[in-house]
Amino acid sequence: MKPCSGALLCGGESSRMGRDKAFLEIHGTPLWKIQLGKLRTVCGDVLICGNPAQAAFMTTPEARFEPDATPSLGPLSGLARALARTRATRVLVLAIDMPKMTEEYLARLLSLGSDTCGVVPESGGVFEGLCAVYPACLLPTVEALLSGPVRSLQTLIRTGISSHRLISHSISSEDRPLFENWNAPEDLPQPGL
Numbered sequence: 331m332k333p334c335s336g337a338l339l340c341g342g343e344s345s346r347m348g349r350d351k352a353f354l355e356i357h358g359t360p361l362w363k364i365q366l367g368k369l370r371t372v373c374g375d376v377l378i379c380g381n382p383a384q385a386a387f388m389t390t391p392e393a394r395f396e397p398d399a400t401p402s403l404g405p406l407s408g409l410a411r412a413l414a415r416t417r418a419t420r421v422l423v424l425a426i427d428m429p430k431m432t433e434e435y436l437a438r439l440l441s442l443g444s445d446t447c448g449v450v451p452e453s454g455g456v457f458e459g460l461c462a463v464y465p466a467c468l469l470p471t472v473e474a475l476l477s478g479p480v481r482s483l484q485t486l487i488r489t490g491i492s493s494h495r496l497i498s499h500s501i502s503s504e505d506r507p508l509f510e511n512w513n514a515p516e517d518l519p520q521p522g523l
Contacts, residue, residue, distance in 0.1 A: 336369030
């Protein structure tokens with residue numbers, strides 16, 4: 331197995347944004363292509379995990395499109411699909427709506443952990459599970475959460491840490507801006523600024 335696959339998670343409903351965040355543009359390039367490029371820099375094999383309606387618009391030879399395991403169940407659904415379809419021992423996950431994330435930080439995350447232990451950035455007791463490395467062996471835990479009433483990524487991470495399948499990595503003050511995400515129109519950069 332290869333050491334790591336990348337997974338671009340873009341299956342959210344974008345209800346607060348009012349339109350699909352994957353197709354927001356930065357200098358004329360859709361956000362999904364920008365984020366895909368970052369993952370391709372650090373991972374040879376990349377999956378795009380999204381809702382089935384996105385498949386027709388995100389077909390590319392640079393990645394495999396995988397519909398979420400169960401659409402509309404949040405990021406755990408995309409993570410479940412990525413862990414089930416990976417050809418590697420670990421999956422580096424990146425959310426579509428973190429445009430400031432860098433290849434350098436992603437590579438740093440990959441340098442931590444092991445084939446059976448992933449890494450999740452953390453700041454102030456909050457885990458940034460949408461930019462993290464998950465071991466493929468965590469799939470049964472993800473599937474169990476998906477089939478239950480609590481489908482929380484934070485719960486998954488705490489469970490993974492207690493079972494020694496994940497470790498936390500403190501986010502420095504310099505790296506904190508990398509985790510800014512675009513959830514609503516007011517989060518987008520204003521023209522001319």
